[in-house]
Amino acid sequence: MAHHCDHHHHYRQQQHINICIDHQWQSASIASHRALKKQYQNRLVRASKNPSNNSIMNNRSATWLQYSSLWPTIRHYPHHYHQHGHQYCFWFGLMMILLVVLMADSGSSSVWEQKGCHIVGHTQRIDIPGCINFELTSNACRGYCLSYAIPSNQETLLVNDQQMITSVGNCCAMTETEVMSVRVMCRNGPKDIKFKSASKCGCFHCKKY
Template identity: 40%
Template sequence: MDGLSFMDPDCFNVGGPAMSPDSQNGRLPQILEQQLPNPWTILAVAEMRSFQLVVLICCIPWLLLCDSNSMGKDAWLRPGCHKVGNTRKMSIPDCVEFTITTNACRGFCESFSVPSIPLMVASPSVLFKPPKPVVSVGQCCNMMKSEEIQRRVLCIEGIRNVTFKSALSCSCYHCKKD
């Protein structure tokens, strides 16, 4: 755009920064300069404004949703289930204390309940197991894939191998009852 800025006061002045290719010595004839705006300048401003509008429309929601706090350690505050680093101090009896960092799953998932549709027809299954008045659907943040991390720990009886689980992927999934 040849240095034309969005707030350039010359953008509507004829003979401003953007000139038509057929102007003489970089200037329009004096008569045209006084009567008509430069069409190249108007086109450049229209292109810039539409580009800036597209950038604003695309970037503002992203900036609102992904501010600097939610990009790092607080990413789990967004809806969904997210893999996060988890550093903790481990204390095993008769062994030297150590810290380990593994991946964990953290976040929140959708859960809801709705009234069930009453059955009008009595079927044999209804006689033995009456329908529930409410149907609940619950999802929990679960570790879908994991890897084992081995650590060698110095203990009184010697070196001991300890295994820890670390998340590879996380997802909202039906809640398990263990």
């Protein structure tokens, strides 16, 4: 493996040492780092046997300390990468599954289960005394409307000091209707009976019946 080498020149009396440091630690293999570690150890042993090279020894020791401080990170990097890589893949896959389930659920849900007040078809059985029972399909309103409760204001408390909370309820109901005329067979002959069918729905204050 070719490395970019930085040459450090010392005095002629001193031994000339070439220090090669690979800056691509994370992409190198573990075997290459172990060989590099062994090479540094051998050079330190040879340099320590020559007392005249104290300055070189100090420089080499400093370089070795820098390498030693990086070695734990390099040694554990592949395991760290694979461990967290599997975790990222797991959570990404889980999020994709949840997204698909939510999309399928929203697509298969009924219209009235969606937000807002909507027109839906409704079939009911009509039972009129003295007439034949029959089924009628018409438009109805169904859905969800906003309701909330807030602390009563000063004006409300002056009228009723026991009413600490004011509730506002909105119901989904027909705002516009159309008339459906149905001919029904009865004992006294056929009758034309009119029914209301929703043409428009909306939310407004709930009424008590």
